[in-house]
Amino acid sequence: MKPEDLASLADKQRAINAACKHRIGVCTESGCVSSQSDQIAAKFNELVKSRGLQKDVRVVGVGCMGLCGNGPMVKIDDGAPMYQNVTPEHCAAILDGLDSPLGNPQLRHLLCDLNQPFFRRQKLVVRSNSGLIDPEDINDCIAHGAYESLLKVLTELSPTDVINQITLSGLRGRGGAGFPTGLKWSTVAKAGGPSKFVICNGDEGDPGAFMDRSVMEGDPHRVIEGMAIAAYAVGADHGVIYVRAEYPLAVKRLTRAINQAMRHELLGNSLFGTRFNFNIEIRLGAGAFVCGEETALIASVEGNRGVPRPRPPYPANSGLYGCPTLINNVETYATIAPIIREGAAWFAAIGTAKSKGTKIFALTGAVQNTGLIEVPMGISLRDIVFDLGGGVPAGRTFKAIQTGGPSGGCICGQNLDIPLDYESLAAIGSIMGSGGMIVMDDTSNMVDVARFFMEFCMSESCGKCVPCRVGTWQIHHLLDRIYKGHGAPEDLVLLKELCEMVKATSLCGLGQSAPNPVLSTLRNFESDYLALIEKGRADREAALSGPHDSGTTVPLEVIS
Amino acid sequence: MYPTGPIPKPPSDDKRWRIVEATMRRNGFEPQALIESLHSVQQAMGYLDEPAMKWVAACLRVPLSKIQGVATFYHHFTLKPQGKHTCVVCLGTACYIKGSRQILESVQSQLGIQGGQTTADGRVSLLVARCIGACGLAPATVLDGQVLAKTDTDLLLKRLQSVTDGKAES
Numbered sequence: 001m002k003p004e005d006l007a008s009l010a011d012k013q014r015a016i017n018a019a020c021k022h023r024i025g026v027c028t029e030s031g032c033v034s035s036q037s038d039q040i041a042a043k044f045n046e047l048v049k050s051r052g053l054q055k056d057v058r059v060v061g062v063g064c065m066g067l068c069g070n071g072p073m074v075k076i077d078d079g080a081p082m083y084q085n086v087t088p089e090h091c092a093a094i095l096d097g098l099d100s101p102l103g104n105p106q107l108r109h110l111l112c113d114l115n116q117p118f119f120r121r122q123k124l125v126v127r128s129n130s131g132l133i134d135p136e137d138i139n140d141c142i143a144h145g146a147y148e149s150l151l152k153v154l155t156e157l158s159p160t161d162v163i164n165q166i167t168l169s170g171l172r173g174r175g176g177a178g179f180p181t182g183l184k185w186s187t188v189a190k191a192g193g194p195s196k197f198v199i200c201n202g203d204e205g206d207p208g209a210f211m212d213r214s215v216m217e218g219d220p221h222r223v224i225e226g227m228a229i230a231a232y233a234v235g236a237d238h239g240v241i242y243v244r245a246e247y248p249l250a251v252k253r254l255t256r257a258i259n260q261a262m263r264h265e266l267l268g269n270s271l272f273g274t275r276f277n278f279n280i281e282i283r284l285g286a287g288a289f290v291c292g293e294e295t296a297l298i299a300s301v302e303g304n305r306g307v308p309r310p311r312p313p314y315p316a317n318s319g320l321y322g323c324p325t326l327i328n329n330v331e332t333y334a335t336i337a338p339i340i341r342e343g344a345a346w347f348a349a350i351g352t353a354k355s356k357g358t359k360i361f362a363l364t365g366a367v368q369n370t371g372l373i374e375v376p377m378g379i380s381l382r383d384i385v386f387d388l389g390g391g392v393p394a395g396r397t398f399k400a401i402q403t404g405g406p407s408g409g410c411i412c413g414q415n416l417d418i419p420l421d422y423e424s425l426a427a428i429g430s431i432m433g434s435g436g437m438i439v440m441d442d443t444s445n446m447v448d449v450a451r452f453f454m455e456f457c458m459s460e461s462c463g464k465c466v467p468c469r470v471g472t473w474q475i476h477h478l479l480d481r482i483y484k485g486h487g488a489p490e491d492l493v494l495l496k497e498l499c500e501m502v503k504a505t506s507l508c509g510l511g512q513s514a515p516n517p518v519l520s521t522l523r524n525f526e527s528d529y530l531a532l533i534e535k536g537r538a539d540r541e542a543a544l545s546g547p548h549d550s551g552t553t554v555p556l557e558v559i560s
Numbered sequence: 561m562y563p564t565g566p567i568p569k570p571p572s573d574d575k576r577w578r579i580v581e582a583t584m585r586r587n588g589f590e591p592q593a594l595i596e597s598l599h600s601v602q603q604a605m606g607y608l609d610e611p612a613m614k615w616v617a618a619c620l621r622v623p624l625s626k627i628q629g630v631a632t633f634y635h636h637f638t639l640k641p642q643g644k645h646t647c648v649v650c651l652g653t654a655c656y657i658k659g660s661r662q663i664l665e666s667v668q669s670q671l672g673i674q675g676g677q678t679t680a681d682g683r684v685s686l687l688v689a690r691c692i693g694a695c696g697l698a699p700a701t702v703l704d705g706q707v708l709a710k711t712d713t714d715l716l717l718k719r720l721q722s723v724t725d726g727k728a729e730s
Contacts, residue, residue, distance in 0.1 A: 031696050034707030068696025207652035207691035209687050245599065245636050246692060284599055286634030289690070303594035304626075305633040364654035364695040402653065436695075438653045452656055456690065462633075 001265040003272045006142065006151055009264075013143035021056040022098050025075040025131060028263035029217045030063035030249050032209075036088075037072035043088040044057035047095055057098065060140070063218020067118065069370030072505060075131060076103070076244035078202040082112040117387040118369045123350065123376045125358045126334045127319065130218040135253050138221060138260035140444075146221040147266050149340035153229050154274045162233040166336070168344035170356035175201060175292070175329035176404065176433045177353070177509070178422040184326065187316040188234040191324035195235035198227050199320065199327045201297060202243040202250070205289035206405030207456065209436035211360040212330040214251035214372055216243065219334065220257035224267065224280060226333030229340060231278045234326050239280040242297055246287065252284055289406070293508045294327045296462065309461045331360060351377030355421035360436060365402075366392045375420075382416040385439055396441035400525070404433025406453045406460075407513035408445060409520025429520040430512065444524035447532055450518045451479040457514035468511030471502035475518060482529060485536030492529055496522060568618040571611035576604040579598040580612075584619050594630055598637055607638045635690070643678040643685035645723045647671075647716075648702040652691030661706045663699060663713050664688065670717055671724070683724055 017023070026032075026041040044059040065073045070084040074094065081103035083094060090107060097104025103111050107551050114120075124130075134140040141147075153162055167182025188196065200223060211388075216223060227239045243251050257495040258280050261267040269277045283301050290296045291306040298320050300306035319325025335357065339347045348356050355377040361384070364370045368390030375384065381401055385391065392398050400410040409430030417423045422432050440449065458472040481487050499515035499522075506512045522529065567589075570577035578651035587593030597620065601612050608631050614668045631637045649664045664675060667686060673679055675688035694700040697709035701716055703723075708716060 030707075031694055034694055034697060034700070035709050041563065071696070122660050204689070207656075208695050209653050209691075210693040210695055213693045246689070286595055286599065287636035287690070300595065301592070303590075303592035305629055362695055363671070364698060365657045370654075370698075392628075405653070436653065437696075438657060440657055444657055449657075452653070462692075496621070 001272060003151055003155055006147060006272075009139065010142045010145075010148075013139040016292065017058075017140070017143060020058045022058070022544060023077055024057060024059045024094075024098075025062035025065075026059065026066055027063070027071060027073045027075075027131070029064045029214060030247070031064065031068040032071035032073060033249070035072045037086075039088050040072055040074065040086055040280070043091040044095070045089055048474065051095070053095075056339060057095070059330075060134040061136065062132060063135055064214045064372055065131040066122070066127075066373060067112065067369060067371045069364075070112070070376065072275055073112070073131075076264065080114055082114060083107065084112045085110060108247060111175050116390075119499065120371070121379075121383065121388055122374050123358050124374050125338050125347075125350070126215060126360060127218070127372070127374045128338070129222070130214065133219065133277060135218055135220055136256055138257065138264060138266075141219070141221045145341070146337075147225055147339040150225050150228050150232075151268070151272055153232055153340055154272050154276055158329070159189060159233045159493075161342070161533065162229060163339060165344045166233070169339045169347040170344075170351075170354075171332070171339065171347065172355065172422065173333070173337055174330060174331035174359065174434070176407065176431060178432060179519060181328065183330055184316060184328070185230065187314075188236075188324050188326040191317050193324050194543075195238065195323050196234060197320045197323055197325040198231045198234065198236045198239040199297065199301070199325055200227055200239065200241040200329045200330055200333055201292065201294070201327055202241055202247075202303075203285045203292045204244060204247075204330075204434060205292050205460075206407075206434050206436050208364060208402075208405055208438045209362050209364055209434050211372060211435045212360075213247050213250050215330050215334050215360075216247070217253050220250075220254045221261065222334045222337055223254070223330055224257060226336035228267070228278050229336050230326055230333065232276055232329065234324075236326065237277045239278060240283055240301055240320070241280060242283045242285060242291070242301055244285045246285075247370045248326065251282060251284065258282070280453045288462070289456070289511050290462045290508070292376055293510060297327065298506070305462070307464050308510075310507060352419055352421045359420075359432070361435045361437045363389050363437050363439070365437075365439040366396060366398075366444075367439045368393060377421050378419040379416050380419060381411065381534070384420070384437070385416065389439065392439065392441045396443065398439070399442050399444055400440045400446065400449075402430075402438040402449070402517070403436065404431035404516070405436045406456045407431055407509065407516055408436075409435045409516045410440075410449065410524060411520070412524040415524075429516065429523060431516070445483075445532075446521040446528040447479060450521045451483050453517040454479055454514070456511065461510065461514075465505075465507040465511060467502050467505040468514065471498060471506070471516055472509070474498055475502065475515065479518065482532055485532060485539060487529075487533045487536060489530075491533070492522065492526075568615060571615050577615075580616075581619075584616070585704075589620055591620045594622060594627065594628075595634070598627070598631060602637060607641050609639070640678070641682070642721060644661045644683050645700075645704050646685045646687060647704075647720060647723075648687045648689050648692070649675070650689045650692045650694070650700045650702075651688070652693075652695060652698075654695035655691075658699045660699040660701075660711075663701065663711060663716065665719060666713050667720065668722060679724070684720065 150376040171181040172178040205388045288306045296306040298306040315325040360374045580600045678685040701711045
């Protein structure tokens with residue numbers, strides 16, 4: 001494609017879009033598809049055809065609109081009105097109300113209030129096109145600005161300029177650890193070697209997180225564009241997207257997007273007539289949480305067991321097949337194009353002093369509004385849970401919010417007012433993580449939660465280093481004992497000691513962070529542990545002190 | 561390096577092996593395409609058995625021990641044939657908080673098997689997922705590829721019953 005072709009293609013598609021009076025966007029991401037949104041799209045198409053509206057109304061499958069808990073979602077024109085909990089039976093009525101800007105009054109109960117804090121308080125940077133564009137149609141994506149940033153980078157900026165822009169923007173890795181992206185890029189750029197690789201980490205293994213899936217399904221071209229810009233900046237010509245096999249729709253959309261981009265010569269050789277070549281291939285994960293760790297991911301891409309290795313050498317110097325390799329998370333790549341388009345200063349103005357920009361979170365658990373939110377860094381957890389999330393369901397009280405998945409911690413009510421950034425979360429024993437946020441109410445027992453995460457880490461430990469392989473098993477065993485009422489107060493001391501040991505001596509991030517859920521619950525919710533220990537003790541005493549009729553006794557032989 | 565000799569013969573004359581061979585050919589029979597090749601075997605045949613692994617080993621020129629290592633390392637690969645129907649219970653954090661353990665226990669007691677096992681008549685496999693990414697719809701379960709959002713235990717058990725009774729044969 002020649003540089004001028006992009007703009008003319010965009011204009012052409014915009015004209016096609018404008019010629020159509022109405023656009024019905026049906027969410028076709030995994031969440032809504034599982035509530036049969038594909039049938040809704042089919043029904044709309046059928047009705048449009050039978051009513052002869054093909055010229056005026058276009059039905060498009062779009063990406064996530066955020067409020068996944070109320071899906072399937074349907075969006076009319078560029079955002080309003082928006083309907084929730086739609087079923088195929090509602091399609092006819094929605095079509096009837098197309099010309100009214102407030103939607104069909106008969107469907108008032110389905111209308112989604114776009115003025116509620118859930119939408120109002122979000123700031124869409126990465127997800128700005130999600131829910132608007134048809135991710136399966138490259139022309140529609142181009143009409144909404146896709147590949148403009150790549151064109152600008154290739155024709156106006158030098159690789160050093162690009163890295164400077166990213167450094168100035170203050171962007172930090174969205175995979176969890178928050179390493180400055182500009183610094184990572186410049187390290188890879190400086191590394192020598194005949195060939196370099198760019199890898200996109202789409203192995204979103206954290207239970208409770210689905211931001212990356214949504215970005216890959218809802219706007220795959222933005223990820224590809226980000227990777228191409230990164231490749232230009234660091235001097236790579238080959239990219240790999242590593243996606244979980246559990247995300248078949250994301251794999252399908254990415255494959256389709258790559259093929260379309262190749263056909264449009266937005267991937268391949270001599271992009272926009274420059275000397276820059278870039279190709280992307282997709283590699284499937286196979287269900288191993290540890291493959292989110294960069295050295296394990298590289299081992300997996302090379303066709304081996306996903307086992308991490310000691311660093312240094314860092315992948316920036318010796319990564320895939322021994323070549324310098326840049327690894328970033330899906331969300332990080334998806335943030336690149338907006339930064340280039342709007343400028344580093346614009347991005348740096350959002351957020352806090354040390355954590356710039358926005359972050360997508362998957363808000364789930366015991367809250368009214370579950371789904372995806374993109375908020376500026378620095379917003380408080382209280383605002384997220386009680387304003388955007390609408391608070392815990394009636395009749396229940398807030399107990400904890402868990403961030404960072406199995407590597408993060410449980411935050412109690414007292415800490416809800418801290419600003420959300422990498423440092424503040426680390427200071428209270430949790431991490432930003434990839435963005436899972438699970439709200440728990442008073443029905444959740446924190447020992448059970450800690451045991452749940454430890455069971456996860458225990459079974460996901462790759463087994464290479466002893467502290468993680470044996471330590472997680474022992475911690476899980478202790479937690480299980482306490483949860484079942486067989487614990488003693490001394491167990492808590494032992495538990496803490498074990499956690500510190502695993503944290504300090506494990507080889508990779510999985511082991512080093514595995515004790516976080518235990519340590520944070522021990523610190524914030526020690527009463528849950530003590531209550532279980534005390535109850536177990538009382539039950540045993542009751543069992544020993546003669547006849548009784550309660551069924552809660554614990555036979556002595558199981559106390560170990 | 562592309563193999564110079566003829567490609568080893570597949571374990572049987574089942575046509576589905578051609579799909580696997582095509583995957584390996586597309587990747588130039590490179591050893592690093594091992595995981596892709598195993599995905600392809602599992603997709604075509606349903607599971608990885610020893611003849612399949614031996615054949616892939618010969619095609620990609622990697623030791624069988626390595627294939628065994630990779631196949632057993634990743635949760636996605638299964639070495640046993642799956643049942644005719646599959647029921648997946650998500651045990652991700654959001655689903656767990658909303659009671660998916662209880663759902664799993666009810667299903668286990670109805671089917672009389674544990675997670676990861678298949679009923680003796682080969683009709684249903686019960687799988688446990690770490691997170692299927694449908695956290696907004698927790699607790700989520702998947703019955704034969706169809707996600708049941710905000711699962712109602714009784715409804716799931718009823719559907720399972722019709723599957724085990726053979727009424728939902730398809």
